[in-house]
Amino acid sequence: MTALTEYTRTSAGRRERKKATTRAILAEKAIELCLQRGYSSVTVSDIADAAGVSRRTFSNYFANKAECLASAAQSNSDVIIAESSGFTAYSEASSITAVQRMLRGAPERFWIVCTELAELMQDEPELEAYLRAGDLANVERAIEPIAIELGVSPENLTLRVAIGAIANCIHTCILHWVKHNRDGEIADLLTLITDHVALIDLSWLDQLRSRT
Amino acid sequence: MTALTEYTRTSAGRRERKKATTRAILAEKAIELCLQRGYSSVTVSDIADAAGVSRRTFSNYFANKAECLASAAQSNSDVIIAESSGFTAYSEASSITAVQRMLRGAPERFWIVCTELAELMQDEPELEAYLRAGDLANVERAIEPIAIELGVSPENLTLRVAIGAIANCIHTCILHWVKHNRDGEIADLLTLITDHVALIDLSWLDQLRSRT
DNA sequence: GCGCAATCTTGCGCAGTGTGCAATCTCGCG
DNA sequence: CGCGAGATTGCACACTGCGCAAGATTGCGC
DSSP states (O other): OOTTGGGGOOOSOHHHHHHHHHHHHHHHHHHHHHHHHOGGGOOHHHHHHHHTSOHHHHHHHOSSHHHHHHHHHHHHHHHHHHHHTTGGGSTTSOHHHHHHHHHHHSOHHHHHHHHHHHHHHTTOHHHHHHHHHHHHHHHHHHHHHHHHHHTSOTTOHHHHHHHHHHHHHHHHHHHHHHHHOTTSOHHHHHHHHHHHHTTSOOHHHHHHHHTO | OOTTGGGGOOOSOHHHHHHHHHHHHHHHHHHHHHHHHOGGGOOHHHHHHHHTSOHHHHHHHOSSHHHHHHHHHHHHHHHHHHHHTTGGGSTTSOHHHHHHHHHHHSOHHHHHHHHHHHHHHTTOHHHHHHHHHHHHHHHHHHHHHHHHHHTSOTTOHHHHHHHHHHHHHHHHHHHHHHHHOTTSOHHHHHHHHHHHHTTSOOHHHHHHHHTO
16 A cells, blocks of 8 residues: 555655655555556546545646656656666676666565556556656666766766666566566566566676776 | 658558548648647647648547657658568678668658657657657567568567667667757768667577577 | 744636547448 | 448537646744
8 A cells, every 4th residue: 555655765854755745645546546447447536536635736746647657657666776876886797787686676566566557558558658758767867876887978878778778678578578477476577577688788888887 | 741641652442541641641730830839839629720620530540649749750660660571681681780771771851750759759748758659669560570580479579679679779869869969960860870779789689580 | 832934735717638429521332 | 323331520528737826734933
């Protein structure tokens, strides 16, 4: 119930925290209702009601339903992105190893939410679009710390292509999984992802690193 | 003016053709108006009016404004995807070479439309979402012929990851270009893309091929 | 505790949207 | 020519996104 809410433990002012909480609750209720009744038969008012706020307030937090769910995806990804700042901590290993370590470090809950969202997006083009865009936003947020660690600009195109390829790979694997192997163990999904991430050549990323 | 319309020269029944034309005109007018006034200040009625049909008819063709623009992107990509069926024609070369050849084979007009759309999507998250999703649809359409040529299933995950990485790379490069080098020559954009595509390791794709 | 200012929430109104439905129009085909 | 499939349209209605202003809540200095 408060699974996503957990991720929003900031020690800011009470006001900030309350906002973050409402936001998280809205996103959470949105997932809950959509999984339950199907995306298109859930209205913004429904979500707002479930979260105990007005429709207007919903709009203060999210531009629309899809963005709300995308935000859930984003909170969910925070846990991974946070870890990515330890990217070069394993400087002896290759980038690919670091990525795999990151993926394996994510809690099971993370992958569950991923598959839930993937399930939802399957027959809702609008949602798929927004979740993809959310992915992009995640890439954007992940790039900054990594770029710093590697000592290159966040605008570095090579870096962006690399991170984008990884994110895309993960996304593709999850979709594939939901489509073909929905009932398998999460551990197998993880294997699927790490195996395929390994296919991506990150040697040029390692080169970026060695130049520092 | 009729640039996109050109792409829809099918020799089907007149009825089919007329539908395809209306569709193309709608998409075209949509781009035109959006480039001119900005995405958010163009209404569906505006587009419909410009195309000479009713608002209701617009909805018969597209679910919404964003999807309409995404369709323009799709028509635009048809020219590339059509070429991808000659993928293994150069069996002596590596996959990466084939991809580069494909990219260089696209007419300048293709890249112009790409950059126009990229420009539009820059500050419109909704549009960005839909165009990204359109990319996915393109990947979906491109995979089929390639899979056949390689003799693997279109569901083959390795293949999907590879094609996805390429599409993502192209997209990322175009966005980067629009953001940092808007006024440069299209030829330079092409160089940027082929250079970065080359960074993606497609050797495992070549292996898929050699197994046939 | 008190009061003020900043901030959040809410209801209202309105233009725009997505879609089912039924009437009408168009066009291909016999 | 006339029929029938299919395309277009207007209408209605629920939902949406958002500006606005009133009201509630919160943080802070005293």
